[in-house]
Amino acid sequence: xQQGEEDPQALSIQEGENATxxxxxxxxxxxxxxxxxxxxxxxxxxxLIRSNEREKHSGRLRVTLDTSxxxxxxxITASRAADTASYFCATVPLMNYGGSQGNLIFGKGxxxxxxx
Amino acid sequence: xxxxxxxxRYLVKRTGEKVFLECVQDMDHENMFWYRQDPGLGLRLxxxxxxxxxxxxxxxxxxxxxxxxxxxxxxxxxxxxxxxxTSMYLCASSNRGRPLGYTFGSGTRLTVV
Numbered sequence: 001x002q003q004g005e006e007d008p009q010a011l012s013i014q015e016g017e018n019a020t021x022x023x024x025x026x027x028x029x030x031x032x033x034x035x036x037x038x039x040x041x042x043x044x045x046x047x048l049i050r051s052n053e054r055e056k057h058s059g060r061l062r063v064t065l066d067t068s069x070x071x072x073x074x075x076i077t078a079s080r081a082a083d084t085a086s087y088f089c090a091t092v093p094l095m096n097y098g099g100s101q102g103n104l105i106f107g108k109g110x111x112x113x114x115x116x
Numbered sequence: 117x118x119x120x121x122x123x124x125r126y127l128v129k130r131t132g133e134k135v136f137l138e139c140v141q142d143m144d145h146e147n148m149f150w151y152r153q154d155p156g157l158g159l160r161l162x163x164x165x166x167x168x169x170x171x172x173x174x175x176x177x178x179x180x181x182x183x184x185x186x187x188x189x190x191x192x193x194x195x196x197x198x199x200x201x202t203s204m205y206l207c208a209s210s211n212r213g214r215p216l217g218y219t220f221g222s223g224t225r226l227t228v229v
Contacts, residue, residue, distance in 0.1 A: 033217050040225070042120075042206055043159075045217035088159070090218075103149070103174075104218060108158035 004032075004089040004107030012113045019076040021110040023089030024069075030092045032065055033104065034074050037086045046074075046087075051094075081116045119143075122207050122221035129228050135194040137224050139207030145219070146212035148190035150174075150182065153204040153223075165190055166212065197228045 007022045023032070031050045035043040049056045049065045049072065056063045062075040076083055090104040123138035141148065149164040151174075161174030163182040171182050179201060183191045190209075194201055204225050208218040 035217075035220075040204075040223070042220035042222045043208075043218070045219065048217050103161065103164060105161075106151075106159040108156070 004091050004105065006087070006089055006107045006110040008110060009108070010111045010113070012115065013079060015079060015081055015114055015116050017079055017114075019079050019083070019112055019114070021074045021087050021089075021112070023072045023074070023107055025072075025089075025091045025107075026070065027091075028094040029067070030094050032063075032072050032092075033090045034061075034063060034072075035088045035090060035106075037088065037109070039085070043088065076112075079112075079114045081114050084112060084114045086111045120207055120209055120219050120221040122205075122224050124224050125222060127224055127226045129194075129197050129226065131198060131228055133194075133197045133228075135197045135226070135228075137192040137194075137205055137207075137226070139190045139192070139209075139221055140188050141190075141209040141219070142188065143209060143211070143219065144187065145209035146187075147210045148184065149208045149210075149218070150180075150190065150192045151206045151208065152176070153206055159206065162192065197226075199228050202226060202228045 004023050004025045033048045034046045037043045047058050049063050060077045065072045086109040088109045090106045120141045129135050147166050150162045151159045153159050160176050165171045165184040181193045206223050207221040210218045
């Protein structure tokens with residue numbers, strides 16, 4: 001069941017520019033997470049933002065969350081060629097949270113290409 | 117360095133074979149998951165387990181089964197492999213209760229011929 005939808009599907013920028021990726025979701029959430037995947041590899045957890053938070057920073061990453069619009073954005077500042085990867089948002093729907101579950105539901109990802 | 121280890125990076129199997137994909141985590145996580153990833157379809161949850169010997173179906177369990185005999189190991193079994201099970205398989209684990217995110221393995225790219 002698809003929950004998050006990233007936008008754009010693909011993004012190509014020059015090194016040094018900022019990259020912004022958006023995510024929209026359908027149901028109320030407990031938290032939203034962003035992951036990165038290098039080509040042919042597993043996903044790496046980047047950042048988690050809870051439903052009662054509006055903004056969070058981690059190094060060159062800035063995540064915002066607007067629960068009224070059911071949307072989030074990931075900003076990568078001063079991008080580098082090494083940031084080239086696919087980026088996924090994932091949500092924990094409120095109905096799933098608690099107990100032993102809290103399963104993440106992933107979007108289809110944004111493919112970011114940073115040209116040197 | 118904590119991690120999730122998948123036994124094979126690449127695997128080629130024949131149609132009808134029984135296939136085992138193994139996943140081991142060293143973080144003492146309660147929850148473990150198997151996803152498959154296909155172009156244009158994103159990650160889809162096959163099965164998950166929140167405790168030893170416990171298992172729950174995800175979104176696409178047909179054609180798969182799982183086994184969790186020990187806390188650190190979660191196996192995905194393709195009872196009779198078919199070409200439409202050619203995919204990237206990703207294992208992940210997480211801690212129960214504290215939503216710190218999932219830790220993923222490097223993936224197994226399975227080709228069924």
